[in-house]
Amino acid sequence: MIKTVSTIRYTTSSSPISTWVSLFLALVVSLSFLFSGANAWPTGAGDCPAGIVAVGDPHLTGDVTSGTLEESPQTLRVLLNNAVLGDKPAAVLAGRAFSLELVGNTGTFKGFLIRLGSNGDNENDLSTSLYPETDDDDSNVQTAQDVCGDQAGGITHTSSVEKESIQAFLQVPPTMAGELTLDVTVVIGLAGSGGDSEYYFSTYSITAVAGAPIPSPAPTPASKKTCLMVYQMADNEEMHPYLVHNYQALAKSPLVRATDQVRTWIYHDAYNNAGGQILPDTFDVNGTELVTDPFNASRYSTFDPRLGSMRMDVEFQNEQNSDDTNTIRDFLVHALENCLANGYDQLVAIFAGSAGGFAGFGGDANTRRLQQLQTNPQLAQAIRRALDSVSRELFLNVRLNLQVLGFDSNSMQGLGVADAYPEVTDYILASESIMPGHGWAYENLQPHDNALDLARDILGAFLNHDEQSVPKTMALFDTQLFDTFVTAWENLFLDLGAALENLDSNLRAHVSRARALSVAFLGVMDSLDVAANPSSLDIGSFLSTFRTMCNPQESLDILLQEALDAYSDMFVEQGVGLGTAPGTGMHVTWPSEGDYNADTQLWRQVLFQDGNYVNYRAPIFVSFLQELFAPPAGDLSSSNNSTESVCFNSVEPPMTGNGSSLVLDDSITIDNATGHVELQATVAVDVAEVIVEFGVDVSSATRLVLQEAGLESSPTDYMIAMGGNVPGSFENAIYKAAWDKSFYYISVGDEPVKPIYVHKEGGGSRVPVMHFPEETSDAVASIELDKWLLFDLDYWLSQGGRFGNLILSLDDVTGTIDDIALYTSNPAGSATWAQVPKEAGGLIVPLLYVDGKLQGSRINVLPGGLDQTVLSWGPDLDYKISQQNATEVFDSNPHFNGVVLNLNAYSSGDSTGSPESISYGIMSREIDEALEVEATEMPTMLGSVSTTGLYGTTPPLDEDVTSAPMTATAIPTELPLEDSTVVPFTSTLDPSDSPLDDSTSVPLTSTEYPSITPTGTMESPSLSPAGDTIVGRGGNPDTPGDQGEDEDEVR
CATH class of the missing domain: 2.60.40.10 (Immunoglobulins)
Known part of the structure; x- marks a missing residue:
């Protein structure tokens, strides 16, 4: 052989x-x-x-x-x-x-x-x-x-x-x-x-x-037997259909049926608000007949090889509190005693259901408990109590540990999660991102000789399953090596913290900007305002991005390398599925400075005050965040220069510039070869983050809508409807971004397309929406226009709405969208994310971010746009995402004032959380609003099907990106700003009567509009009917110098 x-x-x-x-x-x-x-x-x-x-x-x-x-x-x-x-x-x-x-x-x-x-x-x-x-x-x-x-x-x-x-x-x-x-x-x-x-x-x-007889090799140790304990928190509106399916899939898997290698125990807490549940293919306690009656409480089940099926072992007649540590302990003790007494000593515990990362696991929907999550320290304590109890009862005289602790739940592979569990398990298997509702690919699992190989199989089956939703991330790490990583992580931030205290302006800027540009996933804290920069920051992505941007001096570089090595070494395996941003295994909860300043009190509680949430194994890192988020003790622009910094790369601008306090110099060009709009800005030292968005100035069209509805409009009202963000990059003091001039639309079946806002992210994109249950459809359809225009968080939640995202998955090979999944934040209580299956039905309303002012009230979110778009969410509907070139969008409605690119620069340590905003006119026209408007050109009012909408009469679309490429704009490392094929934009206000022709040089405007306020609860006064006097501040883009109290320098 x-x-x-x-x-x-x-x-x-x-x-x-x-x-x-x-x-x-x-x-x-x-x-x-x-x-x-x-x-x-x-x-x-x-x-x-x-x-x-x-x-x-x-x-x-x-x-x-x-x-x-x-x-x-x-x-x-x-x-x-x-x-x-x-x-x-x-x-x-x-x-x-x-x-x-x-x-x-x-x-x-x-x-x-x-x-x-x-x-x-x-x-x-x-x-x-x-x-x-x-x-x-x-x-x-x-x-x-x-x-x-x-x-x-x-x-x-x-x-x-x-x-x-x-x-x-x-x-x-x-x-x-x-x-x-x-x-x-x-x-x-x-x-x-x-x-x-x-x-x-x-x-x-x-x-x-x-030859001579060869000595027999030492006998191979007998395969170890695995005790598989699954705790299903199915008493939850979102999770119960998925967990019932997973119960059945696991019971049919080759893994569970290999009873000579695996003994399986499942705790299932049924959803008690839907008339009860029937667990499929499960016999009664005696094993005499299949159970066909629905139940509302909890059960212990095990696989019975004599029946070839699951069998109930314990049935509770009363509702169990599955968020109670005693409930968890009791189940684990029951399963452990049986397993260990029969030689199944490879211990695997899986917790499946809702979770919030650092906030914990759970979400029992019993109304008395209002979905309070169980914290990670509490869950770890319940596991420890069960292990110690069984060890005493069976006279094992050893300290038992789980071999593998798994979470088939959201965001449970995080620094703020892992720090609670090293004393109870050897390995942790979980995802750093939110999880698809269907969870793991249980039906494909195979028996293995030990728990670690089983964990590897779970990871591979989940990531490689090609008929599941996104995002899909998973990692398996060694808890003993986790402590080594935390030590290296703490040593790194001890050095970084000292540099912050020394007013190292380069270091502060590189840290904040690397955080903004690194891979991040939605977390439990991002549920309400659907943050543009999610708070679950991928650790490996940050370390690598920061190292590149900073170019650290030798002592810091050694610490960075040690942290990277320790981070990599602790993973047994990690990976991401197709269509998912390239995470590296584990996240740390780290909000952007803009998001932190927008809700400082809440973030302080989570990061620094609540003992259940604070990273107690990483106190130096926690102290570093406190220092980073605090206002600098001195003037960053005049602090240490690059030779005194721990970073070789300097963020000190090459010139003073004649711009604002944050954006010192800027330029816009169009590359004739690609048609892309390329923005370059020289920013101040204290700029922590830059967000660029594209949109349409629909001020004139908005006033026409108000007039048609009998509502008062004012020449000082304005409205810019944003279409999405533009990814960018920092090169020291220079920020660069390139926009491909595409707007995005959604359609259902053969219905007309409707505009959407698209967050572009690595590996996919997301569209902010609100979801309403089916029973609220009449209420949503009857909402009057003023309630749509003056967005009020509490009002929309009172109508049954939940904030969410349509997650768009990109095929890595073709660049086309191959999956659309809806995730919403749960109602008051746990605030965790959950996937909403199409079978749940209901309505979705796209959320368009806007920069507007109506009758003195600032508008930053417009549900459904001006035509109040409401779309059905269902299993048999064909959803398509399409894109349209900006020129065709602009030409589609004569009442559009222009196409704009907005730059929002956020300052480090600015407690207001408000950015400095600059709007660049890409296309513009003068409009005589006295022109008669035909009814067919008016956007609809009540969300009915129409060929008109926020972006005008529906144009023929360039591409259907569900079958054609839709990729995040690639940002070149060097933009060809001096290339002869690039047309410079002037900073002189000179509106053009026609859209920009890419082949000619046309001066474009650069106008500062009032800054955009963060999304959130705001006053919602009723719009005045026509004829009433309206008093409010200006902000009309048609007259950029007339900005009222919000007036800024016009460039």
């Missing part, structure tokens, strides 16, 4: 190649491969012994040349145990490893293929085995070769790196002693051919001698 006993060693003719190449040079072949004749290799015969784990490169060109190795230009030699093989048979000991080495005397080669057989019918040129079939022109064959085994094998020509020698270790089974034939084919690259190869072949005779 040929097998890898040690490793493959080879010598290259040039510089060493990367480690992964060596993995493809091992030979691992099963017995069936060796003695099945001429078709013993992956080409044409046999299956990989452990399944295909890699694919070799196709062999596209080359002449098949029959000739011995000695006849090759390199005069190749084959050495067996360091002796050259020749005409005389060589002898090896059966059952003992021997070395086979290929050496080129006068040149190099690419790879070789070997086969060892016990009969003569394999004595032929193996080069034909490199193809699944051959014809007159082998270059026509495009099929790649299968590579088998853990380290690959079969065909070694998976690397075209030229080698001087290669060595493998082989073994003949003791039972196969006798005369054997060794066939060797060598692949040699032809010089100057661009990759063409020749193949040389030789056959050698080998005698396998039965």
